[in-house]
Amino acid sequence: MRVTVESTGGFTGRAVVVARYDTSGLPAGRAERVRRAVDALAAAHARGDTGEIGADLPGYRVTVDDPDGGAEAPRVYEVRGDPSEPSPIGVLLDDPGIGGAEPGGPG
Numbered sequence: 001m002r003v004t005v006e007s008t009g010g011f012t013g014r015a016v017v018v019a020r021y022d023t024s025g026l027p028a029g030r031a032e033r034v035r036r037a038v039d040a041l042a043a044a045h046a047r048g049d050t051g052e053i054g055a056d057l058p059g060y061r062v063t064v065d066d067p068d069g070g071a072e073a074p075r076v077y078e079v080r081g082d083p084s085e086p087s088p089i090g091v092l093l094d095d096p097g098i099g100g101a102e103p104g105g106p107g
Helices: 030-049 088-094
Strands: 002-008 016-022 059-065 075-080
Touching: 016 030, 016 088, 030 059, 030 075, 030 088, 059 088
Parallel strands: none
Antiparallel strands: 002 016, 002 059, 059 075
16 A cells, blocks of 8 residues: 655645655554554545644645555545644654655665
């Protein structure tokens, strides 16, 4: 499963990649945290919960590409709210996984 998190909106209106994961290359515990966060986003989306409302709140676009999980097309979730609060987006932003080197590892 590949997951990309973009910060959206802001003054320029541009989307900026702030986290990227490929669970096939992550340690099992970290990959499971990413999967659980994505599952929680999907459940919230199914309930119609898009997060807090307010023009000054941060916004994020989470794109999930999981061809091995049976998804034909990438799923996209729009999330608004404070990522410092306990939430799936907070989990995804906690350790962004951009690049490829593991924290504390070589490279």
